[in-house]
Amino acid sequence: MMDDILVLVEHRQGEVRDITFEMLGKGRQLAASQGAKLTAVLLGSGSGKLAEQVASQADTVEVINHEAYADFNSDTYQRALANLIAEREPLLCLIGHTSYGIDLAPSLATQLSVPLITDVVDLNLDSGSIVATRMVYGGKARARVRAKSPGAIVTVQPGAFTAAESGAKGEIITTAGSLPGEKARKRFLEFIEAASEGVDIAQSEIVVSVGRGIGDPKDIPLVEELATALGAVLACSRPVVDKRWLPKSRQVGISGKTIKPKLYLAIGISGAFQHLSAVKGSGMVVAVNKDPKAPIFRAADYGIVGDLFKVVPALTERIRQAKNGK
Numbered sequence: 001m002m003d004d005i006l007v008l009v010e011h012r013q014g015e016v017r018d019i020t021f022e023m024l025g026k027g028r029q030l031a032a033s034q035g036a037k038l039t040a041v042l043l044g045s046g047s048g049k050l051a052e053q054v055a056s057q058a059d060t061v062e063v064i065n066h067e068a069y070a071d072f073n074s075d076t077y078q079r080a081l082a083n084l085i086a087e088r089e090p091l092l093c094l095i096g097h098t099s100y101g102i103d104l105a106p107s108l109a110t111q112l113s114v115p116l117i118t119d120v121v122d123l124n125l126d127s128g129s130i131v132a133t134r135m136v137y138g139g140k141a142r143a144r145v146r147a148k149s150p151g152a153i154v155t156v157q158p159g160a161f162t163a164a165e166s167g168a169k170g171e172i173i174t175t176a177g178s179l180p181g182e183k184a185r186k187r188f189l190e191f192i193e194a195a196s197e198g199v200d201i202a203q204s205e206i207v208v209s210v211g212r213g214i215g216d217p218k219d220i221p222l223v224e225e226l227a228t229a230l231g232a233v234l235a236c237s238r239p240v241v242d243k244r245w246l247p248k249s250r251q252v253g254i255s256g257k258t259i260k261p262k263l264y265l266a267i268g269i270s271g272a273f274q275h276l277s278a279v280k281g282s283g284m285v286v287a288v289n290k291d292p293k294a295p296i297f298r299a300a301d302y303g304i305v306g307d308l309f310k311v312v313p314a315l316t317e318r319i320r321q322a323k324n325g326k
């Protein structure tokens, strides 16, 4: 048939993950350019509510219902999807480049003998053939690749695409799943939430983030004081976590948290793609950096080019004065 674009709905703990909506946003764009149909595939157990959430962004939501699909299991998921994909022969199948997708997609593609393109940050259909940009060498370089045959499975990097409300009202088709054949080789045991040390940076309306530009952990309190003056939480970029200056729960970015505060202040952060894609939903971005060419300034609404050791104390002081009515 080759006229379907399939998107695998990723859900966890009864919630559709953002990556699903990002893939549907891109899928919608590609489907429109090809006159193709956008189908969201939801493997779940009693997941009617999740299907409703996705229906506004796809032409069809195919729910395959089975208690074995309540929680992610690459083994049972692979069996269900292999059948569906073999039957449908879609033009393209999008799966999140997440811990789930990384577990599932390679073995699914191998079973189906279809091309696999992983960690994709851009995607196009050029006369029906799939052209993708993917991260290589741990994100240090990008490669442009073309699938040799249609029907590729593509894993999409979180944050690479934007979710878009289509206003459509997709049809929800529910079928009962079955698990014939041998017993599942993997079993879902339990979900353990990572400890967040009481602070959830994704919940705060104002976030002040410190980057490698701070240079020394003893100076982090300087930025923390600014955060306190603003009633903000303190967050950071990945190198600050890698150096163990702040805990992982404070990390903003694709391998940390995606945040959407009303105000985001980036202090001594260069603005790498992996960082910026996790703050693009912020109301306003303000950056302080001594390098006028830092990429963060392209994403910022306001930028201060200067030494953070001068700018940050001055900002803190000014905010304190404003609060005291001076």
Ligand SMILES: Cc1cc2nc3c(=O)[nH]c(=O)nc-3n(C[C@H](O)[C@H](O)[C@H](O)COP(=O)(O)OP(=O)(O)OC[C@H]3O[C@@H](n4cnc5c(N)ncnc54)[C@H](O)[C@@H]3O)c2cc1C
Pocket (backbone or CB within 6 Å): 138, 139, 140, 210, 211, 212, 213, 214, 236, 237, 238, 239, 240, 251, 252, 253, 254, 255, 256, 257, 267, 268, 269, 270, 271, 272, 273, 274, 275, 288, 289, 290, 291, 294, 306, 307, 308, 309
């Ligand atoms: C697979 C993968 C996942 C990743 N996930 C994440 C992620 O989740 N989050 C994340 O943040 N990164 C992530 N990264 C890393 C990312 O690519 C960047 O390396 C990182 O974001 C850089 O952090 P930074 O901006 O703090 O440091 P740098 O890039 O070193 O920037 C420091 C900045 O501080 C400025 N500066 C220095 N001194 C001063 C001063 N005195 N005053 C003002 N400015 C100053 C410099 O001009 C510079 O722009 C990931 C990378 C990979 C490959």
